[in-house]
Amino acid sequence: MPEVALPGSKSITARALFLAAAADGVTTLRRPLRSDDTEGFAEGLTRLGYRLGRTPDSWQVDGRPQGPAAAEADVFCRDGATTARFLPALAAAGHGTYRFDASPQMRRRPLLPLTRALRDLGVDLRHEQQEGHHPLTVRAAGVEGGKVTLDAGQSSQYLTALLLLGPLTRTGLRITVTDLVSVPYVEITIAMMRAFGVRVRREGDTFVVPPGGYRATTYAVEPDASTASYFFAAAAVTGGEVTVPGLGEGALQGDLGFVEVLRRMGARVTVGRDATTVRGTGVLRGVTVNMRDISDTMPTLAAIAPFASGPVRIEDVANTRVKECDRLEACARNLRRLGAKVATGPDWIEIRPAAEAALTGSEIRSYGDHRIVMSFAVAGLRVPGISFDDPGCVRKTFPGFHEEFGALRARLESA
Structure with a gap:
């Protein structure tokens, strides 16, 4: 039975980096994904003034609930959508001037529903070229909080960015969503926020996020x-069998x-406590x-x-x-x-x-x-x-x- 040891989840690693940076204390992330996207996210945090330590199997992040240590920074988000969407929201909670740009590929991808919501919350944010796209500048002075309406029909990452920001605001957030895609990714976000000490409440189409910040923890990143x-698809099309350990009944993704x-x-599928197996049947x-x-x-x-x-x-x-x-x-x-x-x-x-x-x-x-x-x-x-x-x-x-x-x-x- 071939077992495949896969790298950590990109989605979870990006959220964990945000949460660790925002938490009060030092967080250890176990088995994070090491890839261009997540390295770009970590580099962005460093440029904003956060301290990161690394070992072969873990990252340590010194959190700053008050926001970035740097009063001014230029952040290049590479191709990473999570970097390009999450880090401006994190920066908005601080005090300073932060410029964000990205690769040509990422510049083409939309941001406007998120940046419009941040502006509605009082964030001084300006798109430098095309409205709704990178590059952009955030002149941060903290975020008061309050009510905001969001269209997350193009990407759930818009909602995730606001949910992650919520505990860093002074009064918390009430986010009413008019459309939402990729709901399981939002559920990942809410579960991970809970692991860092914050409970999000849902009232129909409204997500209620309390203020008060996050607490540092040790967090293990599950495989992607x-x-x-x-x-799994390889097993299904060849009539073979593949097991992925670390992904089972309790998986977040x-x-x-x-x-x-x-x-x-x-295909024949077995989802166990800590592993999933797919076996092709020739059908x-x-x-x-x-x-x-x-x-x-x-x-x-x-x-x-x-x-x-x-x-x-x-x-x-x-x-x-x-x-x-x-x-x-x-x-x-x-x-x-x-x-x-x-x-x-x-x-x-x-x-x-x-x-x-x-x-x-x-x-x-x-x-x-x-x-x-x-x-x-x-x-x-x-x-x-x-x-x-x-x-x-x-x-x-x-x-x-x-x-x-x-x-x-x-x-x-x-x-």
């Missing part, structure tokens, strides 16, 4: 469930729900599935869809069009390059079953998106000759992906 989807999609398609049925809440795994399902016995239709994933790239269109174009028949709409994609002999290897266009590369690596288990124009973009979340996936491939083939 989005990354696990590629390894909603993306572990991807295994339930594989179960519907015919891969077509399915219609709403992936609004686990949309980061949409490319994984799209990449294996041609091997199903019936059509695979993925619905309610409009937000995937504003990720690192337009993932819905990127999947469609790459599947067509392989010879698959694909149709798309504003928020859906449908892939028809393909005779394996009809699929041919081709160079996959990554569009600089790590999830496109990792997803189509799974398709490469069944279609010889697949290559990538930018295989190195996986460093964003999993620098060792190709080595780990290659090792799994060898074990599945030998089995």
